[in-house]
Amino acid sequence: MERTLVIVKPDGVQRGLVGEIIGRIERRGLRLIGMKFMQVSPELAARHYAIHKGKPFYDGLISYITSSPVVVMAWEGPKAVEAVRQLMGATNPTAAAPGTIRADFAVEIGRNLTHGSDSPDNGLAEVALWFQSNELASWQRDGECWVFEKN
Numbered sequence: 290m291e292r293t294l295v296i297v298k299p300d301g302v303q304r305g306l307v308g309e310i311i312g313r314i315e316r317r318g319l320r321l322i323g324m325k326f327m328q329v330s331p332e333l334a335a336r337h338y339a340i341h342k343g344k345p346f347y348d349g350l351i352s353y354i355t356s357s358p359v360v361v362m363a364w365e366g367p368k369a370v371e372a373v374r375q376l377m378g379a380t381n382p383t384a385a386a387p388g389t390i391r392a393d394f395a396v397e398i399g400r401n402l403t404h405g406s407d408s409p410d411n412g413l414a415e416v417a418l419w420f421q422s423n424e425l426a427s428w429q430r431d432g433e434c435w436v437f438e439k440n
Contacts, residue, residue, distance in 0.1 A: 290367060291367065293365075294412060294416050295314065298402055299353065302360060306394060325424070333419075337415070361419050377391055390402060
């Protein structure tokens with residue numbers, strides 16, 4: 290089972306799209322194992338976006354993610370990272386496939402509603418950065434055999 294981090298960014302929260310985004314991921318069949326509504330501190334934002342430090346958009350990114358509350362979630366399932374990234378669509382909303390979250394609800398890259406982990410390794414690292422182990426719930430959904438194949 291893979292884990293992936295999903296953040297509904299300030300624009301998604303402000304526009305009232307949290308339920309829509311959660312619903313799409315749930316309907317895909319992934320299992321929600323952690324969720325919190327929070328104001329991101331500059332320190333946490335800096336750790337999360339450390340890979341972008343020194344890039345021209347870094348300061349704006351930190352300022353934006355800390356500007357308003359976000360919803361942070363940990364999701365679990367086979368190929369969870371790939372499944373969530375498909376649901377979100379391309380980072381640039383105007384290049385995203387029709388039917389994806391970003392194509393349906395966003396126009397500009399700087400207001401693309403969501404963050405999703407980009408690899409299974411980053412999924413584990415990002416979930417560990419944003420959640421303490423006691424904030425995650427391991428559980429089994431009844432009927433999951435109709436979504437996940439047993440290996």
